[in-house]
Amino acid sequence: MTGQAKQAKAGAGLTAGRTAPPEAAHAGGSGGSSPRASTVNQARQMLARAHWAAGAFATYDRGTVLRVAEAVARAAHAESARYADWAVKETGFGVVEHKTIKNQACSLGLFERYAAEDLVGPRIDTAAKIVSLPRPAGVILALTPSTNPVCSVFFKVILALLTRNAIVVSPHPMARACCADAAGLLADVAESAGAPDGAIQVVGHPTVALVETLMADPVTDVIVATGGTAMVRAAYRSGNPALGVGPGNVPVLVDATADIAAAARLIVDSKAFDNSVLCTNESVLVVVESVRGRLLREMQRHGAVVLDEAGRDRLRAYLFPDGMLNGEAIGKDAAWIADQAGIRVPPRTRLLLAPVDLVVPEEPFCREKLSPVLGVATVPTAGRGIEAARAVVRLGGAGHSAAIHSQDPQVITRYGVRVPVLRVAVNAGNSTGSAGMDTNLAPSMTLGTGFAGRSSIGENLEPRHLVNWTRVAYNSDPGVPFGDFSSIAPWERPPAQVPPYPRASNLPADDQDAPPDPGAATRRQDTPPGAGSPGGQLPDSVREQLRALIIEELSQLMGG
């Protein structure tokens, strides 16, 4: 679920060559915007520790892997609401209730979806005479965004655990405290359940320079970058393998064959979800003229307000002063935005519909708005609608996603062919549909935008993308017999503690009274005092500066 929304935000702290967020200046002391050397060095040492952990983890048996992943998923699920609340408070984006849903989907939901997929055991293809042995990536450097902060941490951590990878999470600075706390919790739970020490770590003070250093570190095996375009490009430039994805700008087409009542409900729910800060929230509704009236009436029943020309112009003036997106509107609810724009709407308004004449670059409502404001373009036919949807993606979001409400396979196929995206949600809300929650796509927080979207991955990121397989291939000559691998188990159940506590070698083996662990209290030292609670959030002044940075970056995006 990345998008320009999180693009913009996640990118704010990570744009190369730009002013670093205030935190960086703080960390750097008098050194200005670059972080203090010890901060960088310690963070690099986190990778070194993760490298050790990954080596140990790669020998784990499947039973232990599942036990660890399940324990972590359950702990994450239990804290879904608390972290949703914390994330909204810390970032100011989105809706607690919706973030709770995502946190749940990305914890236990994710585990249940993938528990049956064996990414640990060898695969034996007797017919092809090939044995495939899984080889985890090793050390994953995971960059998580500010818009989907904690659910992205949950998602990437659980993917890493299911595939026996170590992970170092680098959260977006704006969501640092909630993400650091969540990752710390998962690390503790994972270790208690038997994961190797250091399998899950979190960068306590992420800054542009620091993250770029970590991305380029030779110990990093793969970067999984969800966030701003600048950061994703930096990930690809790092020289290390990267799975980074591009932004979205989602068209939704409703043709004359659609179930209009269902389409109206689904679009409103999806667009209003989490105040539309996701990359998968619909951006522009393209509707065939013959059903426009009915559709909009139905949408109004679900809380949408259709703006008249004057209202639309006022909203445009507020939302796009000087043609650039107004940062203060990001992730806010529709009624609040209307009020700010000087438009009178009912208090329970969930969505503002802004009619547009044409899908063209100079119409800002056709771009991603990161708020519950939906552009509405009217077209005479489904064919014209497909071309209008194509025009929406021309403005942004190539390779990402689109939705269609239709009963006509020909139209749906044509839509899939002409609109250059890699997932089309049919008769489903796109925000959860393309993310695999209301469709049978892989449930994911990271949607590959493929070659069209300048990405190395074209699918929804799932566990299998984090594993390579060693192919043990026999001579194909039928005269060369294939071995019997059926009872071979290359992995072992690990000891209770990995690595073992370094006890003196002359202590009796049955003496399990390990001394108290004086390091345990310092293990999460990277998280500064106070960061572990909502009280440790960024001071308002710092947050305001972060916001200013985000707005500046948005301006660049929108003005480009």
Added chain:
Amino acid sequence: MHDYDVFSVESKAEVLEKSREFWNPGKTDFWSESGVDLVIDRRDGYFIWDMSGLRLIDVHLNGGTFNLGHRNAELVDAITTGMRSFDIGNHHFPSSARAALAEALIRTAPPNLTKVVYGSGGGEAVDIALKTARHATQRRKIISIIKAYHGHTGLAVATGDDRFARIFLADRPDEFSQVPFNDLEAMDAALADGDVAAVIMETIPATYGFPLPTPGYLEAVKALCERHGTLYIADEVQTGLMRTGEMWAVTKHGIEPDILVTGKGLSGGMYPIAAVLVSEQNAGWLTEDGFAHISSFGGAELGCVAALKTLEICGRPETRSMVHYIAGLIGAGLREIQARYPDWFIGIRQNGVVMGLEFDHPEGAKYVMRHLYQAGVWAIFSTLDPRVLQYKPGLLMTPELCEELLDRTEAGIGRACAEVKGRSRTGARR
């Protein structure tokens, strides 16, 4: 031609020749005769290079001096930056660097330790510890362990092996006596008269080949000290700074020593410094006469910078975790090697990355040392028990380097076995 800017030398032979002529003929000849004619040229991380170009993995580390690797980049940066502000400083005055390091040391230490006194090396620090104990108890006698090693300065040398004391007429049997390690009765008897100022104890005696204290021994010695009004001085010069997987090894025994001595690794291998940590009630002389011990280079400010950075790195949770991994991997690897040479490689003494490898020959470790040298590993025999090889991997080693080290170690141990015990037997075992 090796050009080091300030000076240059033509060849390794020239260095050896001049070393014999101007420096130390005994040492120079000893190593040449031992088959380890090492003259260290380049050094980087856990590698050192002989002037011949031979690359060696360093698991001698000079007793932990190079815990963090040779010329650790973080330390080089810290000291280079430090040189913009500091030199050795004036030891008479309070100093920002000395105060900062003292505070940092106290924060890592058992809670009863509250004051820091600096020396320029471990020997001086041990002298300071012994003087402090004598002042606090107003007793003269010092008890140490037979084959203990605490340095070569005036008082420290008297606590150690006769070999280093008698040659300089520095043995003082009336004030310094030794008892066998792991012998509680002997310790009890030595303390019984109530006239002993301090017991000084390496937590694991290094130069004696890292014999491990039997479970409960150190704890019992501490209890005896308390009973007899004797101070317990923990010499953590080799065992401290995370080598056992905790900052100070003595804390793994639950002991709060009255005095703790650290050196070697504290310098980061870059700028000499040592320190004595003292409990409040035994630090009286610092108030009574703060000038009672003076050392121009003790607590040199650049040394403080090096030590602060070293302490920071050693204390990171990442470092601690890595030490546990390294100890686990190398311990398991050594046990596998031992299983292939059970009647040659007869013992592994290990606590974290403090390791002594025991061989079935009175000078077994000298053979292994020579063969490891040829196989690209530098590890030194134990001076006071040459059956035992000191084997001290660094704190920040990568898994890849640990595996390479084990590969080379197995080869060296195997070849030494073949030389000592004959090729046929080992061939069959492998």
